[in-house]
Structure formats: structure tokens, C-alpha cells
Amino acid sequence: MTLLLTDSDIINESFLEDISNILNTGEIPNLFYKKEDFDELMNKITPFAIKDKIPETPDDLYNYFIS
Secondary structure, three states: OOOOOOHHHOOOHHHHHHHHHHHHHOOOOOOOOOHHHHHHHHHHHHHHHHHOOOOOOHHHHHHHHHO
């Protein structure tokens, strides 16, 4: 897989930081800008996490979502 970026593709410097984080950690910082978005996601994945015997703590649910 190849990701090719040119100077004209980089509109904002923070874009490079986001790309670097995705490639290095697999996560996007500040993916959920609003707390409501994060809460909605946690509510949707909780039944699946319970089925897979994952504790219902916010950190465990988020890690379950990422994996």
C-alpha cells in the first residue's frame, strides 16, 4: 500500500501530524470533537462489548472500538 502526498496536497500542517499518527499508532487524535459523538458511539458498541465480555468502562469500550 502506498500513500503519496505532494506539497500541494498539504493544505494545513496539522494534516501531516494526523497522517503520522495514523501510520504510527493507528489512531486519529481528537477523532470525536464533540462529547455527544463519543457518547453515541459508546452506546452503540456497548451491547457488542457485553457480548464479548468486555468491561463497560470508557477506556475498555474505546479500546474495543479501536480493535
